Amino acid sequence: xxxxxxGKHGKSKSRKPLxxxxxxxxxxxxxxxxxxLIVEYxxxxxxxxxxxxxxxxKHNVKYIKQVFGxxxxxxxxxxxxxxxxxxxxxxxxxxxxxxRKHMSANHGDVHNKMRLIRVESKIWRLTKYYKREGVxxxxxxxxxxxxxxxxxx
Numbered sequence: 001x002x003x004x005x006x007g008k009h010g011k012s013k014s015r016k017p018l019x020x021x022x023x024x025x026x027x028x029x030x031x032x033x034x035x036x037l038i039v040e041y042x043x044x045x046x047x048x049x050x051x052x053x054x055x056x057x058k059h060n061v062k063y064i065k066q067v068f069g070x071x072x073x074x075x076x077x078x079x080x081x082x083x084x085x086x087x088x089x090x091x092x093x094x095x096x097x098x099x100r101k102h103m104s105a106n107h108g109d110v111h112n113k114m115r116l117i118r119v120e121s122k123i124w125r126l127t128k129y130y131k132r133e134g135v136x137x138x139x140x141x142x143x144x145x146x147x148x149x150x151x152x153x
Contacts, residue, residue: 016063027060031067034059035079038072042081048072049087086135090151092123097148 029037037059041051052072055061064072076082083090099116103109123142130136 028067029059029061034061034064034067035075038075039079039081042076042079047087047090048076084150086126086130089123089126089130092119092126093147093151095119096123096144097151100144100148 028034034055037055038051041054046054052064055064061067064075068075073082073087085093096116096119099112099119102112103116106112120142127136127140127142131138131140
């Protein structure tokens with residue numbers, strides 16, 4: 001499988017060990033402790049990617065799916081702590097906001113303009129997917145000014 005905006009190929013395979021859900025390795029905190037850590041990190045404003053990284057590095061939780069039988073996003077939805085937008089879309093929206101802010105100060109930055117076009121094309125592609133899956137409402141549109149007000153970077 002090739003990468004989207006380069007001419008190079010990526011490596012497309014999972015390197016996770018094959019372990020059934022529910023079988024927890026030795027030294028891993030209990031399910032309740034992990035839930036409390038997830039809630040605590042979310043209330044501190046840590047995004048789900050970093051929550052998984054913190055659990056892996058600091059608390060010896062290799063894979064959340066092995067403990068809960070489902071992914072971190074579904075655990076956050078169950079606790080009603082998930083954000084308004086999916087995390088990957090939120091990261092792209094923040095990136096686009098910062099690029100537009102940079103472009104307003106540096107009008108001649110052609111490289112940033114091309115990068116902004118690429119990021120916004122990814123945003124449009126993701127929104128089309130999330131509308132189809134029912135995560136975003138059908139009438140949702142990407143408007144940079146409104147998004148900048150919603151997401152403060």
